Amino acid sequence: MNEKSVNIWQIGIILFIVLLANKILLLPSLVFKDANFEGLITITILFLIEIGIITLFIFLKRKYKTLSFAQILREKFGNWLKIIIFLLLAIFFVCKILLLYNVTYAFFNELIYKESSPLLYLVCFVPIMTYFVFCPLRTMGRTLQIFFPVILVLTIFCTFLPFVGLNSTPLLFQSSASGVFFSILKHSAAFGDSIILLLFIDKIEYKEGDGKKIYFMALLAILFVFLIFLSFYFSYTYTASFHSYAIFEILGNIKSFGGIGRVDVISLILVMFLTYFQFGIFFKAYTNCFCEVFTRINAKFAVILFDVLFVVLINFVVLNLEKAVMFAENFFPYISMPTIIIVLLFVAISLLRRRKNE
Amino acid sequence: MNKEQIKRSIKKFFKVPMLWVLLVIAICFGSVSFAKSAEINTYAIVTALGIDQADDMIELSLLTFVPIVEQNFKDSYKIITAKGKTINEALNYASVHVGRRIGLSHIKTLVVNVDIFKSGAAKTLDFLARSKELSLSTSLICTDKKALDFLEVVQQLDNSGALKIENVVNFNKKYVAADESTIESFFKGVNSKSKASIVSFMTLDENEGLDISGQSGGGDSSSSQSSSNSPGKMIKNSGDCILCKDGKLVKYVASEDVEKINYLRGGFEQGQLVLENCVSDMFKDTTLTFKIYNNSIMKEARFVNGIPLIYLDVKLNVKLVEVNSNKANYDIEFDDLPVEIIKDIRCKVKEMITDGLAILRETKCDIIGVYEFLNNNNYGEFKRFLNKLDDKDDYLSKVLFKVSPNIYAK
Structure with missing residues (x-):
């Protein structure tokens, strides 16, 4: 294992965080608005895409043990296609970071820091995001390894406690097939996160049988997401769309009916942890893509450029939950869906070609 | 450790980039924070909200704590009133009246005059459902008196530091002959297929209820009323409710009827069952009282010739707590009771459930989730049944x- 690589558990934790983080806050309520309880079908289908990406990653890792994703694409399809794919991926991750930042800002701004200026948020987030980019992936993996037990305990707490005292049943079979299909397209922006596995493919130590560990971590995150969706829908049934922040609201529901107290504060800590790490991972992924597109520009320039653009975009374009949701539902899917499909398609073609040659 | 080593470790310490970030945050934002006045001084904290209909306007009464230095709780705890065409407008006026921002996040109780329910409460309360500040688990109480008067009594209760009105409302959920309602439960009902919801109903009474000393008074026990600013007013929570359809009042339900409905709903934790005029080998003209500890209902649905049939398996855990008879029977336990008495209890429960169902059928208020149960159980059959x-x-x-x-x- 060299200094820059991560072991399979570390990448598993990274995967766990990106699969869990941006699906437990705003998504349950938004999916419910479009597909009611059948929103669970929506996320099942979108999670199948994630599983597909993970499967492709395992195949690629077995075939090309030391090559990076860029090298694989260049070798198979030439330089221009590689650049196009990485440009799409760079835009994909920029959109993800913008969306994540807006949702987190709105969440903390509405619930706790009402008086804080957007500048304070930027000062709190941007340096740490930047630091994550410059530190090796292994440092990030180790940091996550240290924090993972805390994150896991908090996630278990926030997932299982809301099931205490649930007494209402949501109405099933209210959404049509087209409603579910439409919601898949609309909410695809929150998925496709496992693409980071492909971007870090050459920095992952992989032995035979490690695929199971990756699947385990992914399925664990998916299970938690499903349980949070379920408890949210069972807690609020008809008023689920009134409640924007699922993980916070499901704990608030216990407070009101079980009298346990302000346990919802626990969810704030979990969201804080997840947000920081997810920012770091996405920012690293963006820098990776940017450097593959503009090979003559170094990572420092990519980061500085992004930081400046980020500060400008955040302060003048968004920072409003309604706008962020509008962006996520109406604009981002047209970037995320084609990006995921193109990446999957090219990876699949490269595997098929290889098989034919063999 | 020599000086050189200390110097080196300090240098090393300051090479950590995150430390510089921390210092920048501490210096810049710390100094800005010192210059600002405390956030608490800009807010008026509302603990209970009352809503009345005033002609074509909404009259809001806000039981408000205005934190002011060197003033005690009682001096800072006031009722502010404001009128507006909507709740939002009235809140804005209230904010102007008090010269502070109105903080809604500490509201525990919402008191709404019955006139609002008569004209449709869903549209009036829409602002509160959308507000991110106000918790939807806030207790909702309907009253036939002015909400302002109701809040005056709540204010006196709070000042006395004894029982809080929200505790009283919360207990309703556990008791068989009452029901707890929140903004959440009201809107869940309004947005459900049946559009039905149940709301706690309380009134102000001169002789019975929760007096300002914070004790539950009854009959002649209102000795502390003379010290009250509004003499003769006590909050009376007898368990009554109102049934609403689409947010509009359709029926007052007395606590004995709420009890019947609750036998059908299940889930309560405390209640009593009284069996009068019991006759058996053991008793003659005896009244038996049972305490109910738990009530659970298992439901099963079948469609017979396209008509839904719901089997309700009601399980009651009871304990014999009182035997009113001419003859002393101290050694009798539940297990000693003859079969006829058990049959009588079953009949009584059946009767209660039938009566409860009749109320819901009459008002077309499905607050027991029959629609959801049948829909989820057999969607196709239920849809066909509805179409017929x-x-x-x-x-x-x-x-x-x-x-x-x-x-x-038990």
Whole structure:
């Protein structure tokens, strides 16, 4: 294992965080608005895409043990296609970071820091995001390894406690097939996160049988997401769309009916942890893509450029939950869906070609 | 450690980039924070909200704590009133009246005058449902008196530092002959297919209720009333409720009827069952009182010739707590009771459930989740059943119920 690589558990934790983080806050309520309880079908289908990406990653890792994703694409399809794919991926991750930042800002701004200026948020987030980019992936993996037990305990707490005292049943079979299909397209922006596995493919130590560990971590995150969706829908049934922040609201529901107290504060800590790490991972992924597109520009320039653009975009374009949701539902899917499909398609073609040659 | 080593470790310490970030945050934002006045000084914290209808306007009464230095709680705890065409407008005026921002996040109780329910409360309360500040778990109380008067009594209760009104409302959920309602439960009902919801109803009474000393008074026990600013007013929570359809009041339900409905809903933790005029080998003209500890209902649905039939398996855990008889029977336990008495209890439970169902059928208020249960159980059959009905809203009266109560000793 060299200094820059991560072991399979570390990448598993990274995967766990990106699969869990941006699906437990705003998504349950938004999916419910479009597909009611059948929103669970929506996320099942979108999670199948994630599983597909993970499967492709395992195949690629077995075939090309030391090559990076860029090298694989260049070798198979030439330089221009590689650049196009990485440009799409760079835009994909920029959109993800913008969306994540807006949702987190709105969440903390509405619930706790009402008086804080957007500048304070930027000062709190941007340096740490930047630091994550410059530190090796292994440092990030180790940091996550240290924090993972805390994150896991908090996630278990926030997932299982809301099931205490649930007494209402949501109405099933209210959404049509087209409603579910439409919601898949609309909410695809929150998925496709496992693409980071492909971007870090050459920095992952992989032995035979490690695929199971990756699947385990992914399925664990998916299970938690499903349980949070379920408890949210069972807690609020008809008023689920009134409640924007699922993980916070499901704990608030216990407070009101079980009298346990302000346990919802626990969810704030979990969201804080997840947000920081997810920012770091996405920012690293963006820098990776940017450097593959503009090979003559170094990572420092990519980061500085992004930081400046980020500060400008955040302060003048968004920072409003309604706008962020509008962006996520109406604009981002047209970037995320084609990006995921193109990446999957090219990876699949490269595997098929290889098989034919063999 | 020599000086050189200390110097080196300090240098190393300051090479950590995150430390510089921390210092920048501490210096810049710390100094800005010192210059600002405390956030608490800009807010008026509302603990209870009252809503009355005033002609075509909404009258808001806000039981508000205005934090002011060197003033005690009682001096800072006031009722602010404001009128507006909507709640939002009235809140804005209230904010102007008090010269501070109105903080809604500490509201525990919402008191709404019955006139609002008569004209449709869903549209009036819409602002509160959308507000991210106000918790939807806030208790909702309907009253036939002015909400302002109601809050005056709540204010006195709070000043006395004794029982809080929200504690009283919260207990309703556990008791068989009452019901707890929140903004959440009200809107859940309004947005459900049946559009039905149940709301706690309380009134102000001169002789009975929760007096300002914070004790539950009854009859002649209102000795502390003379010290009250509004003499003769006590909050009376007898467990009464109102049934609403689409947010509009359709029926007052007395606590004994709420009890009947709750036997059908299940889930309560405390109640009592009184069996009068029991006659058996053991008793003659005896009144038996049982304490109910737990009530659970298992439901099963079948469609017979396209008509839904719901089997209700009611399980009651009871304990014999009182035997009113001419003859002393101190050694009698539940297990000693003859079969006829157990049968009588079953009949009584069946009767209660039948009566409860009749109320819901009459008002077309499905607050027991029959629609959801049948829809989730057999979607196709239920849809066909609904399509056959002339009045789809009246589905409850066409659904058949078969009740089998099982009584167990605690």
